[in-house]
Amino acid sequence: MIPKISTLGGYLHEYQKSVANPIGFWSNIAETFHWRKKWDEVLNWDFNKAEIEWFKGGKLNITENIFERNLFLRYEQIALIWEPNDPNEKAKTYTYNQLFTEVKKFANVLKNHDVKKGDRVAIYMPMIPELTIAMLACARIGAIHSIVFAGFSANALSERIIDAEAKILITADGGFRGSKSFDLKSIADEALERCPSIKSNIVVKRTGKDILWHKEIDFWWHDEMEKVDDIALAITMDAEDPLFILYTSGSTGKPKGVVHTIGGYMVYAAYTFRNVFQYSDGDIFFCAADIGWITGHSYIVYGPLLEGATTLMFEGIPTFPNAGRYWKIIEKYQVNQFYTSPTAIRSLIAMGQNWVENLNLKSLKVLGTVGEPINEEAWHWYHDHVGNNKCPIVDTWWQTETGGIMISPLAGIIPTKPAFATLPLPGIQPMILDNEGKKLNANSVEGNLCIKYPWPGIARTHWHDHERFKESYFSQFPGYYFTGDGVKRDEDGYYRILGRMDDVINVSGHRLGTAEIENAINEHPLVSESAVVGYSHPIKGQGIYAYVVCTEIPKKDEGMELKNSLRIGVSKMISAIAKPDIIQFTTGLPKTRSGKIMRRILRKIAENSEDYGDITTLTNPEIVKELIERHKKLLEDTL
Numbered sequence: 001m002i003p004k005i006s007t008l009g010g011y012l013h014e015y016q017k018s019v020a021n022p023i024g025f026w027s028n029i030a031e032t033f034h035w036r037k038k039w040d041e042v043l044n045w046d047f048n049k050a051e052i053e054w055f056k057g058g059k060l061n062i063t064e065n066i067f068e069r070n071l072f073l074r075y076e077q078i079a080l081i082w083e084p085n086d087p088n089e090k091a092k093t094y095t096y097n098q099l100f101t102e103v104k105k106f107a108n109v110l111k112n113h114d115v116k117k118g119d120r121v122a123i124y125m126p127m128i129p130e131l132t133i134a135m136l137a138c139a140r141i142g143a144i145h146s147i148v149f150a151g152f153s154a155n156a157l158s159e160r161i162i163d164a165e166a167k168i169l170i171t172a173d174g175g176f177r178g179s180k181s182f183d184l185k186s187i188a189d190e191a192l193e194r195c196p197s198i199k200s201n202i203v204v205k206r207t208g209k210d211i212l213w214h215k216e217i218d219f220w221w222h223d224e225m226e227k228v229d230d231i232a233l234a235i236t237m238d239a240e241d242p243l244f245i246l247y248t249s250g251s252t253g254k255p256k257g258v259v260h261t262i263g264g265y266m267v268y269a270a271y272t273f274r275n276v277f278q279y280s281d282g283d284i285f286f287c288a289a290d291i292g293w294i295t296g297h298s299y300i301v302y303g304p305l306l307e308g309a310t311t312l313m314f315e316g317i318p319t320f321p322n323a324g325r326y327w328k329i330i331e332k333y334q335v336n337q338f339y340t341s342p343t344a345i346r347s348l349i350a351m352g353q354n355w356v357e358n359l360n361l362k363s364l365k366v367l368g369t370v371g372e373p374i375n376e377e378a379w380h381w382y383h384d385h386v387g388n389n390k391c392p393i394v395d396t397w398w399q400t401e402t403g404g405i406m407i408s409p410l411a412g413i414i415p416t417k418p419a420f421a422t423l424p425l426p427g428i429q430p431m432i433l434d435n436e437g438k439k440l441n442a443n444s445v446e447g448n449l450c451i452k453y454p455w456p457g458i459a460r461t462h463w464h465d466h467e468r469f470k471e472s473y474f475s476q477f478p479g480y481y482f483t484g485d486g487v488k489r490d491e492d493g494y495y496r497i498l499g500r501m502d503d504v505i506n507v508s509g510h511r512l513g514t515a516e517i518e519n520a521i522n523e524h525p526l527v528s529e530s531a532v533v534g535y536s537h538p539i540k541g542q543g544i545y546a547y548v549v550c551t552e553i554p555k556k557d558e559g560m561e562l563k564n565s566l567r568i569g570v571s572k573m574i575s576a577i578a579k580p581d582i583i584q585f586t587t588g589l590p591k592t593r594s595g596k597i598m599r600r601i602l603r604k605i606a607e608n609s610e611d612y613g614d615i616t617t618l619t620n621p622e623i624v625k626e627l628i629e630r631h632k633k634l635l636e637d638t639l
């Protein structure tokens with residue numbers, strides 16, 4: 001198991017060590033795992049070429065590190081608790097051995113469907129145990145999973161399947177979310193019309209609703225599981241073989257397939273899990289994210305299970321059957337560490353304190369947040385009402401591309417400050433650069449957050465597009481990994497994340513590219529152009545504001561209709577989470593002489609700011625006044 005840092009002095013010492021000798025530091029941690037063959041070289045890197053390799057030549061299987069390595073001690077320990085959407089449905093638990101059996105059986109199902117090492121498996125599932133089983137079964141046989149969040153549309157799913165050339169899809173008839181159920185199979189069917197690479201579609205029965213069945217490619221999960229035994233040896237993999245692809249939004253174009261490789265990701269997910277949350281044997285860990293995002297990959301599945309933890313997976317939403325659901329779950333299972341998003345906290349604050357009071361949450365030791373900045377009010381509410389003033393809050397900053405947590409307090413060890421992610425984890429060397437690339441070494445500075453040295457969990461490439469990978473993170477500030485985030489370092493050297501510096505917006509902790517949303521809006525025949533920006537939203541962190549150019553501004557009723565159809569269009573092209581909150585129709589957008597949209601001005605208008613900066617360089621400065629007037633009118637209309 002990974003050694004736990006237990007004091008502030010210990011942290012400072014480890015941090016020093018990790019910077020003075022990163023190779024020695026990480027190889028010591030990697031030694032705690034089971035390698036079929038040890039690596040030849042700990043690290044090989046060149047940020048200018050965007051090339052990074054960790055533990056090269058090492059041979060292993062990550063599931064052997066989850067199961068065989070842990071079984072001796074944890075055969076009968078609960079590995080996974082599954083809490084269903086409906087509290088009246090029976091929860092499920094799997095011991096390490098039971099989960100292992102399911103994983104091996106499903107690995108054999110994959111083999112029966114001709115899935116081989118290196119093949120891609122697309123997974124489009126609700127939060128049910130089969131999702132965890134499917135991903136680990138892929139890892140068992142060396143297939144690369146590509147999980148697509150179940151809220152994505154048929155179009156988004158097909159784009160991801162096509163890009164990864166996935167061989168099979170694993171889905172479900174549907175899922176439950178609060179008082180509603182939703183279909184997945186019908187969406188998958190629509191997506192698969194465009195995906196010739198898919199040879200089989202394995203379907204879990206969850207809702208039991210009627211679905212269309214295509215017998216050439218559709219197979220029930222339960223039928224396939226009947227046909228196999230539970231003997232499946234782990235395939236030997238190279239440390240640098242891909243473990244998974246996870247698509248995420250960037251500032252331009254289509255979502256990018258971030259690739260994580262086995263050895264480095266394993267070491268980093270486990271190290272950060274153990275240390276940030278200070279997990280101890282016997283604790284119950286509850287991460288309320290969805291496995292469709294990186295947080296679920298690293299802190300529901302891989303990190304906890306590698307470390308022999310008991311991890312809790314929840315199918316539902318925080319407000320069903322009422323706004324006390326999270327707290328009820330914590331009470332029911334005596335959860336020790338709880339990890340969620342600031343948006344979830346803000347939405348629960350809005351429902352009132354009663355839901356959290358009168359419950360016994362004494363088991364809680366650590367509270368965590370992830371995905372977006374947490375405002376001070378939400379921080380204090382979480383600290384006072386959920387944590388009863390005694391649980392440290394770990395505000396964890398990281399990204400899909402970083403594989404695991406990068407800047408965060410270690411619970412109970414690094415003193416916290418509301419809204420600050422505090423200090424870098426050992427092995428992480430943040431740098432703040434100004435826009436010209438000058439290093440800002442002092443404290444009390446603000447700028448672009450970069451990382452100057454590799455860590456094992458860093459993504460290695462974009463699936464089949466290394467150039468884009470290089471361009472996305474290593475071109476703005478040569479020699480550094482650029483995160484896309486702005487950051488402030490205060491007088492104590494503490495880091496506070498300020499938000500994205502690029503055209504990515506963060507809505508309820510979901511990362512969305514403005515270009516993707518614009519492309520979806522521009523599909524509409526009445527739209528000639530659009531620009532999407534984020535604006536501060538009291539619950540979601542950021543809301544989506546779309547400026548839509550039409551040759552003629554629609555009249556009131558037509559405008560309402562057009563807004564509806566644009567929102568439906570965005571849901572169909574991407575997902576309901578990408579629907580604009582505010583749509584302003586306009587006849588033009590502020591542009592520079594080279595034809596570039598001045599988004600800065602659009603952001604200011606959306607934020608009700610009066611300071612638009614210099615607009616003299618615009619070809620059409622008169623449009624700004626129009627946009628402001630229409631914005632004010634929109635606000636009046638919504639009041």
Ligand code: WTA
Nearest residue numbers: 370371372373395396397398399400497511
């Ligand atoms: C933002 C989620 C402030 C940030 C794990 C980052 C945060 C993006 C925090 C990555 C935090 C994540 N405070 N902002 N604690 N954590 N972010 O890839 O802008 O979905 O770049 O990974 O979320 O989002 P992603």
